[in-house]
Amino acid sequence: MNFEKVSFAFFVVFALTINFGFFIGEIDNPAHHHVFELFAAIVISLIATVIKLGDRSHIGAVLLATSLVADIHLLVAAIIWGVAEHISVDGVTTEVMATIVSVSGGALIANLTSVVLLVIETVVVRR
């Protein structure tokens, strides 16, 4: 048992779960996708990325890459939301919502890959 390992796995899995929480629901229904969830997903995803920094192993590099992909997806989603709400005239319409959620779906896949890799590594190391 190692605190570093615990926190590492915690953030990787947490990033996936919270992302899933935001993603689940009708894709174009704003009532099903809360902005707080997206915010939390971004913060957790960023922390997960930072935690993965500095690992020089190959699997560490892939983990970092998936995390970066998730970050980009979530940030893009947040930017779309911000632009729609504050700059565009129509506000957050159902189409915009659908775009945001589908982009966050990309992040979900990336986070899923992260977790799968984590599981694989855990199985391979067997320590």
Place this chain on the structure above:
Amino acid sequence: MNSLIFLLLKRIRLPIMLLIISYATVILGFVLIPGQDDQGNVWHMGFFHAFYFVSFMGSTIGFGEIPYEFTNAQRMWTVFGIYATVTIWLYSIGALISTLQNPAFKKVLKENNFRKKVSQIREPFYLICGYGDTGKLLAHELSDNHILSVVIDINPECIDHLEIDEQDIDIPALTANAAFPQVLETAGLTHPYCKGVIALTDKDDVNLKVAITARLLNKERMLDDHLMVVCRAETAEAEANMASFGTSHIINPFEIYARRLALSVRSSSAYLIYEWLTNPYHQVRTEPIKPPKGTWVICGYGRFGKAVSRHLNYVGVRTVIIEAAPDITNPPEGTITGRGTEAVTLREAKITEATAIVAGTDNDANNLSIVLTAQDEMKRHHLGKLRNKAHDLKYSSKAFIEQDDINSEPEKNEEQEGKLFAIARQNFSRNERVFDKAELDFIMQPASIVAGEILSIIKTPLLSTFLSLARRQKDDWANILISRISDFIDNTATSWMVEISEKQTPAVMYFLKKGKITVEQLLRHPRNRDKSLKCVVLLIHRKKNEASLRRHMMSGRDPSTKFENFLLPESDFEIREDDQLLICGDKESMDLMCWSVSNINIYNYIHTGYELGGGYIWRWLYKHKLLQQENKIG
């Protein structure tokens, strides 16, 4: 490069994490805390506004409260936010700066720089391990000869010195242990442009390791002689060990110096030639020094003392040894125990009857003290003798009568006797000024000996062949050579090599295919062919042809070498393709010669006396004219 970024990221992981958390907390707070718009309605700040506000608050730019004036709750949260984010920002920046200045990080940064520099080299270079006195001298000499070198030294001071004080030369340098193969690889041992590895550290086992690494990492290249490995060795065991796996050149400064000293005792002219050709400074002594035979007193029986006494005994010089620690060094019988810096010890060694003193301890101050004490002792003895004689002259009529017979003869001897031939070993180059002033006949500087030897190997590989052949020649031979060389050498001498090949001497090859070329023709002056260049061909190195090799095989003799050497070829000696010529002369002649052998028009003038036009038409016309002339004669 990779490791650098990872190292940096790893170090600043915590600050970044803290920044993210603090930003997230403060933003979330602003979103949750209810505010008021300008009409007094409850208004919740969106994430966009919260992020905007926190961004300029955290960096303390402060644009004021947007988009509506804050409520007291929001202001309270702002106070908390300012202190939290600003503190964490300061901490993060501090952490980043301290990481950048961390010695370990700096080292990685330097190493990366070095690796990049080395991998970008696109010219032949030499890898020098050890940047002490010797390495420094060698690197500078190489740089003066436009040869690039790469330096490794374990002592950071040496490398700093190179980077800070010697900015006039650009040498990639790294603080690292040359005993590690990885370091050598980083420094370009396996680089395709690496011409040679020179191990000059003061530890024999490190040099040995360098040699082994070079050998194992470059198997193919070593076999083809594409990679030269030069090692400094200070003990005979290390020397033998290095030789056993094919180190190209092993340099033992003590052995080299002792051999030269013995040579100068045996044949001072031969020694003069030696010095002319190997001196890296090209400052030539015109008069040969003549070390006396007779008894030599050697102080210090370390590596240096051992080598010197062995070589001196070999040429028939009697040696008396003074050694401070005879238990460790095992000197021969009859050794006097003492340091040699005191007059008592020197007197015990009968310094007044000796002809020369060798101060060969590893302490520069002691060496100087030994020489000065010995010279004083000699002077005092000499003065005493003179006084005695004067006394005798005054009071003894007998001596007065015999005066004529005795005085005329020993007078000369006494002149010499008053002076002691002094040799001192100078261990550190920083003591140069003191040694220069000490009126020594010979100074033994290990650094310059090694550097000079290596430089001559690099510049003219044939030189060592020539010198080993020359060492076996008689004094008369050396005198002939000196008389030839001294005709044109005033104060600068240099030696160079010319290979008769398409690549190096295309002009010569063109005429060689048509007819014979002699040494004399090659040495003609390109501006006036009736004169010759100020140089002498010292050696012609020729690959034995198949036929003669076979003849050797047939007769049962072992063809020990594939090469034939011709020492001091006569002027009508014929040159063949692939011959390597070692030439000694002044620098101007070297440039002129390089010009003439590679430029067909110039060489044509030397060869035929006609100036040749460059183009096809002129050459065709010229050919026509030549045919006409031949017809007339025919």
